[in-house]
Each structure stands twice: as C-alpha cells, then as structure tokens.
Amino acid sequence: MAFLRNLLAVILGFFIALFLLFLLFAGIGSVMSSQEEVVVKPNSVLEMDLSTPVKDYAPKDSNPFVQALDLVDEKLALNNIIIAIDNAKTDPNIKGISIKNTTINAGIAQTQAIRNELEDFKKSGKFIYAYADVYDQKNYYLSSVADSLFINPVGQIDFKGLSTEILYYKDFEDKYGVKMEVVRHGKYKSAVEPFLTNKMSEANREQTTSFLQSIWSEIIDDVSQSRNITTDKLNAIADGSLARNATLAKQNNLIDEAIYEDQYVAKMEKATDSDKLETISIKDYIASGKGRTSSVAKNKIAVIYAQGEIMYGKGSEEIIGQEIINKALKKVRKDKTVKAVVLRVNSPGGSALASELIWRELELTKKEKPLVVSMGNLAASGGYYISCNANKIIAEPTTITGSIGVFGAIPNAHKLADQIGINAEQVSTNNAASYSIFEPMNQKYYDVTKQGVEQIYNTFVTHVAAGRNMTFEQVDKIAQGRVWTGKEAKEIGLVDELGGLQDAIEEAAKLADIDTYRVRNYPSYKKDFKDVFKFSPFAKASKQEIIKEALGDKNYHLYNTINKMKTLKGIQARMPFVFEIQ
Numbered sequence: 001m002a003f004l005r006n007l008l009a010v011i012l013g014f015f016i017a018l019f020l021l022f023l024l025f026a027g028i029g030s031v032m033s034s035q036e037e038v039v040v041k042p043n044s045v046l047e048m049d050l051s052t053p054v055k056d057y058a059p060k061d062s063n064p065f066v067q068a069l070d071l072v073d074e075k076l077a078l079n080n081i082i083i084a085i086d087n088a089k090t091d092p093n094i095k096g097i098s099i100k101n102t103t104i105n106a107g108i109a110q111t112q113a114i115r116n117e118l119e120d121f122k123k124s125g126k127f128i129y130a131y132a133d134v135y136d137q138k139n140y141y142l143s144s145v146a147d148s149l150f151i152n153p154v155g156q157i158d159f160k161g162l163s164t165e166i167l168y169y170k171d172f173e174d175k176y177g178v179k180m181e182v183v184r185h186g187k188y189k190s191a192v193e194p195f196l197t198n199k200m201s202e203a204n205r206e207q208t209t210s211f212l213q214s215i216w217s218e219i220i221d222d223v224s225q226s227r228n229i230t231t232d233k234l235n236a237i238a239d240g241s242l243a244r245n246a247t248l249a250k251q252n253n254l255i256d257e258a259i260y261e262d263q264y265v266a267k268m269e270k271a272t273d274s275d276k277l278e279t280i281s282i283k284d285y286i287a288s289g290k291g292r293t294s295s296v297a298k299n300k301i302a303v304i305y306a307q308g309e310i311m312y313g314k315g316s317e318e319i320i321g322q323e324i325i326n327k328a329l330k331k332v333r334k335d336k337t338v339k340a341v342v343l344r345v346n347s348p349g350g351s352a353l354a355s356e357l358i359w360r361e362l363e364l365t366k367k368e369k370p371l372v373v374s375m376g377n378l379a380a381s382g383g384y385y386i387s388c389n390a391n392k393i394i395a396e397p398t399t400i401t402g403s404i405g406v407f408g409a410i411p412n413a414h415k416l417a418d419q420i421g422i423n424a425e426q427v428s429t430n431n432a433a434s435y436s437i438f439e440p441m442n443q444k445y446y447d448v449t450k451q452g453v454e455q456i457y458n459t460f461v462t463h464v465a466a467g468r469n470m471t472f473e474q475v476d477k478i479a480q481g482r483v484w485t486g487k488e489a490k491e492i493g494l495v496d497e498l499g500g501l502q503d504a505i506e507e508a509a510k511l512a513d514i515d516t517y518r519v520r521n522y523p524s525y526k527k528d529f530k531d532v533f534k535f536s537p538f539a540k541a542s543k544q545e546i547i548k549e550a551l552g553d554k555n556y557h558l559y560n561t562i563n564k565m566k567t568l569k570g571i572q573a574r575m576p577f578v579f580e581i582q
Contacts (some may be wrong), residue, residue: 177416349382405481
C-alpha cells in the first residue's frame with residue numbers, strides 16, 4: 001500500500017513539474033515573439049496614449065522567471081517618455097504627434113513635464129494634433145499644447161477648476177468604539193486630522209486652498225499661452241462651465257473644430273501626405289530604442305529613484321526602503337566613473353526612522369560627489385526629509401512638497417471592548433505593558449511618545465535648516481506640517497529652482513564640471529523566487545486592482561486610507577495621503 005502511495009506521489013510530482021516547465025517555455029516563447037524588433041515606418045505619427053500608468057522609474061525586473069512568464073505590470077517610465085519625444089524631433093520617420101487619450105494615468109507634475117517636452121517638440125516644425133470624445137481636465141491640460149485640438153461633435157470638456165475631498169471619521173470612531181490615538185507636531189499636520197475631528201480646521205483649509213490655487217494658476221497660465229486665451233477668460237469659462245459641450249468649447253476657443261474620429265484620421269493623412277495613416281504608439285516607440293539616449297561617454301551621472309511611501313526595511317519598486325536606496329548610494333560612491341548623483345523623489349513620506357537613515361547615507365554621498373534632488377509629483381514630509389541636504393533642489397511648479405512635521409498614530413479599541421464585554425488584564429515587569437489596544441492611552445505613555453515626536457521634529461527642522469542655510473526659527477515658521485507647491489516652495493527657500501529631471505541632471509553635470517556624460521539609473525529590482533508564484537500566468541491583476549474593481553473608486557479610496565493608517569509603524573514623517581485633487 002505504501003509503495004502504491006509513493007508511486008502515485010512520484011507520478012503526480014512528475015506531471016506537476018511537466019506543467020510548470022510547459023508554462024515556463026510557453027512564457028519564454030511568448031516573450032521572444034513579443035520582443036520582435038519594433039520598426040518605425042517612414043511617414044509615421046507618434047501616438048501619445050497615457051492611459052497606461054506612468055511612473056518616474058519603471059525598470060525591467062532582473063528575475064529571469066518574471067521576464068520569461070511576462071509577470072510584470074504594464075507601465076511607462078516618465079524618463080523614457082521625455083527622451084522619446086526629444087528623439088522624435090530629429091527622427092525623419094516621425095512626421096508629427098497625435099495626443100489621443102481617454103484618461104491620463106499620471107500625476108499633475110508628470111503631466112506638466114510631458115507637456116513641457118511637447119512644447120519643445122513644436123520647435124522642430126512638426127505638427128501636434130489632439131483628439132478625444134471627452135476631455136477630462138488633466139487630458140485637456142496636456143492636449144491644449146497641440147497646434148490643432150479636436151473633439152467629437154457630441155463631446156464635452158470638463159474644465160471647472162480644482163477640488164479635493166477629505167473624509168472625516170470622528171463620528172464613525174465614536175459610534176463603533178474604535179479610534180486612532182494621535183500624537184503630533186505641526187498645526188498643519190492634517191494626515192491625522194480626520195481621526196480627531198469631524199470638520200476641516202482653518203489651518204488645513206488655508207493650506208489646501210493655497211496649493212490648489214497655485215496648481216490651478218500653473219494650469220491656466222500654460223493653457224492661456226497655448227490657446228491664446230486670457231487667464232481671466234479661462235477662469236470665467238471654468239466658473240460658468242462654458243466648455244460643457246462642443247459648441248460652447250468652440251465658441252470659447254478651447255478647441256479648433258468638432259469632428260468625428262475618421263475625419264481626424266483624414267486630417268493626419270493630409271498632414272503626412274499619405275493615403276494610409278501609419279502610427280506608432282509611445283510604448284512601441286520606446287521599445288524600438290527611442291526611449292533612451294545613446295552615449296559612450298566614460299563619465300556618468302547616477303539617477304537614483306525614490307518613489308512610493310517610505311517604510312523601514314528593504315523596499316521595492318513601489319516602496320522606498322532604506323536598504324535598497326542606501327545600497328545604491330554606496331554603490332555609486334564607490335564607482336569612480338560616477339561624477340555626480342541626482343536623487344529623483346516622488347514620495348508622500350512615511351517612516352521617520354527610514355527617512356533619517358536615508359538622509360545620513362545621502363549626507364555621506366554629498367561629501368564625495370555633488371548631489372542634486374529632482375522632485376516629481378510629491379516630495380513631502382519624509383520625501384522632503386531625504387531631499388533637504390542636497391546641493392541643489394529642483395522641483396516642478398506643481399510638485400507637492402514641504403509638510404515638515406511628524407506624528408504617531410496607534411489604533412485603540414477600548415470603547416468597543418467595553419461594549420462587547422472584553423476586559424484585558426496585564427501582568428508585566430518593569431515597563432513592558434506600556435500600551436494596550438484595549439485600554440485608554442495613559443499619560444505616561446503619551447508623554448514618552450510626545451517626547452519622541454518632538455525630538456524627531458526638532459531633528460527634521462535642524463536638518464532642513466542646515467541643508468537650506470536657514471535658521472531653526474526660519475524653518476519652523478514655514479514648517480508645522482504645512483504643504484506647499486514647488487512654485488510656493490521656491491518663494492520661501494525650500495526649493496532652489498523650478499524644472500524637471502533633465503534640468504537636475506544638467507545641474508549635476510555643471511556642479512561636477514563635466515561636459516560629456518551618460519546617465520545610469522538606480523536601483524535595480526529583482527523579485528524573490530517565491531514572489532513569482534504569487535502571480536497567475538493567466539491574470540496579472542494585483543490584489544489591489546481586484547479590490548478596487550469590486551469596491552469602486554470612491555469606496556476603494558476610503559478602504560485604502562484606513563488600511564494605510566492600520567499599517568503605520570513608529571513615528572511618521574508623512575503628508576496627508578487623503579488628498580486627491582480632481
């Protein structure tokens with residue numbers, strides 16, 4: 001009987017192994033066939049579809065199994081998009097660009113960077129056309145750079161100004177007996193405000209209004225220049241919803257013509273002087289090799305990408321961990337061909353401890369090589385913490401930064417425990433039972449935690465003061481957890497210049513006193529072998545994508561906010577992640 005059982009186990013194992021091998025070779029074959037050389041045909045139009053998520057950095061995973069089974073989430077790298085547009089200016093096979101999006105899956109600062117590059121592309125004399133059935137605000141902002149802008153005859157433009165909605169949970173906490181115990185420094189530290197009150201504080205309303213107005217002014221200034229409409233007129237259009245249909249949009253000069261898609265294609269055929277329109281997507285154009293610069297220079301500028309929330313530990317492509325970032329910093333310090341370092345930050349902050357550890361490694365790096373920070377959509381709180389000691393800080397005008405403040409938040413279920421009849425009794429030595437989720441926070445624990453929060457805040461402000469050549473009092477005045485746009489941050493001394501990643505790279509080369517160089521991106525990522533089998537070969541949707549589809553966008557936003565608060569560990573240097581600008 002035992003022999004038969006063992007025999008069946010061996011046979012089953014054999015077939016499982018065969019199945020896995022089949023999947024592996026099928027995946028390899030699929031990848032090889034999909035990686036056939038992409039050729040840019042003569043007389044082509046480059047199609048800008050940015051519905052695929054745009055990340056500052058989207059490196060290929062170095063795990064061969066991940067590559068073989070094509071288990072990588074689809075995304076576009078901002079630096080590849082910028083370089084591709086720049087290459088298209090001199091590519092004889094590209095006659096123009098077509099912006100054709102249903103939505104733009106990028107942040108406002110990323111969108112502005114792409115728009116600026118498209119504006120520069122126009123200097124080549126090649127055309128840019130744009131078409132959509134419906135324009136949301138971000139899509140219209142990008143598309144307004146076009147020479148000619150078209151819309152479906154029954155389409156509309158959602159041009160109405162900016163807003164954000166913040167959910168408050170105080171009544172929910174009181175009703176169900178579960179709350180967040182909060183210790184904070186900074187009157188603007190609104191990441192925890194929704195757990196303390198049911199209304200927006202005047203301080204939070206002040207900062208929110210300020211940065212929304214700053215971002216909106218950037219948007220309408222750019223649209224004004226491209227469409228030759230005054231900013232006063234654009235504000236009047238937004239106030240009166242005067243782009244809600246194609247007729248009104250045309251009357252107010254927001255578009256050039258209301259046409260159908262086949263008529264739009266005919267216009268591009270005429271512009272390229274061809275009977276059949278040839279197009280190539282931005283994704284394929286990048287895959288053809290046009291998404292990178294070609295240089296054989298020996299000197300290098302290292303660009304280290306820090307994107308995502310800051311968490312203590314290893315980190316990943318979506319999470320900033322001090323282990324991966326510091327490993328990259330040590331590597332570039334040892335590389336004698338690396339003459340300067342650019343830190344590209346796109347982060348709302350997170351763990352204060354991890355931020356401090358990264359700050360220290362950056363401080364050591366700056367002693368050996370010039371260090372320039374480039375800020376993306378976000379470089380706030382912990383994101384600013386790791387930026388503040390750079391030789392130069394360059395931000396986009398619409399970057400969200402600042403938020404120099406810290407807090408601690410711990411869940412407490414004392415009231416709920418009382419309601420359902422749970423009593424927690426503790427036995428301990430020394431100070432081991434300092435806090436229990438089932439008991440109210442005592443004064444001693446609060447005082448110790450408050451002391452830790454104050455110490456980290458003082459350390460944070462001291463680092464900023466040293467890095468920005470300011471006094472502690474000067475930084476404290478503009479800190480307190482307040483959020484600023486890049487444009488505002490430049491005015492108060494938290495940022496040196498306004499610009500994009502390429503501007504930061506050029507500044508780093510200037511500080512290193514080199515004329516020729518090539519750019520090397522860091523860090524590299526590799527999924528652990530066990531993580532490969534967390535994917536399904538037949539459906540690459542992540543857990544978050546499945547939950548989002550089931551709950552819907554608004555409910556998922558609520559779920560995600562509460563879930564993130566639940567996972568916080570230690571004192572946080574983090575901006576309010578409840579902000580979502582619409």
